[in-house]
Amino acid sequence: MEPTTPTAKPAFSPAAQAEIKRLLTHYPDERKKSTLLPVLHIAQAEFGGWVSPEVQDLVAETLGLAPIEVYEVSTFYTMFNLKPVGKHVLEICRTGPCMLRGSDELTAHLERITGAKVGQTSPDGHFTLKEVECLAACGFAPVVQVREKYYESLDTEENVQAMLSELKGLVHRPILPWEGNLPNSLQNN
Numbered sequence: 001m002e003p004t005t006p007t008a009k010p011a012f013s014p015a016a017q018a019e020i021k022r023l024l025t026h027y028p029d030e031r032k033k034s035t036l037l038p039v040l041h042i043a044q045a046e047f048g049g050w051v052s053p054e055v056q057d058l059v060a061e062t063l064g065l066a067p068i069e070v071y072e073v074s075t076f077y078t079m080f081n082l083k084p085v086g087k088h089v090l091e092i093c094r095t096g097p098c099m100l101r102g103s104d105e106l107t108a109h110l111e112r113i114t115g116a117k118v119g120q121t122s123p124d125g126h127f128t129l130k131e132v133e134c135l136a137a138c139g140f141a142p143v144v145q146v147r148e149k150y151y152e153s154l155d156t157e158e159n160v161q162a163m164l165s166e167l168k169g170l171v172h173r174p175i176l177p178w179e180g181n182l183p184n185s186l187q188n189n
């Protein structure tokens with residue numbers, strides 16, 4: 001049998017640790033679980049855009065929770081990715097108003113263009129396609145969310161191509177949820 005190389009246990013950066021410490025000051029000790037959602041967001045930003053079981057265990061250990069308490073939250077919310085993702089995660093709204101404005105056709109079109117089915121990543125690693133429920137921008141349907149940005153009125157080829165071109169040219173560093181809350185000495189760690 002081939003020897004297996006042990007993988008390093010994940011660890012939060014000093015910047016992430018400082019932010020988690022700051023978040024914990026908002027709650028009494030017995031309510032550490034209240035920081036679970038923001039800490040999962042931090043973990044996802046820190047570890048390549050997804051939360052592996054090992055990363056979720058780190059979150060549990062950090063907050064003094066049982067791992068199952070983290071798993072049941074991470075598997076409930078669609079904003080947490082449970083497997084590796086591409087450079088950009090396209091969250092395509094599939095709820096009623098977007099459906100009436102062509103979200104099914106948009107999804108099929110994006111699948112054709114990217115070469116990825118919903119739930120998959122394109123062969124070039126640029127795009128992961130996900131379907132999500134209402135993004136609260138129904139007046140601009142159909143809508144796709146990519147991280148903090150909404151791409152709206154994607155019912156024209158022109159708008160779809162503009163979104164994909166912008167994303168392909170975008171080399172953005174992770175948007176760390178705690179940016180702006182840290183002293184300069186800890187930024188970019």
Ligand code: FES
Pocket residue numbers: 093094095096097098099133134135136137138139141143
């Ligand atoms: S239904 Fe798509 S944004 Fe509301």
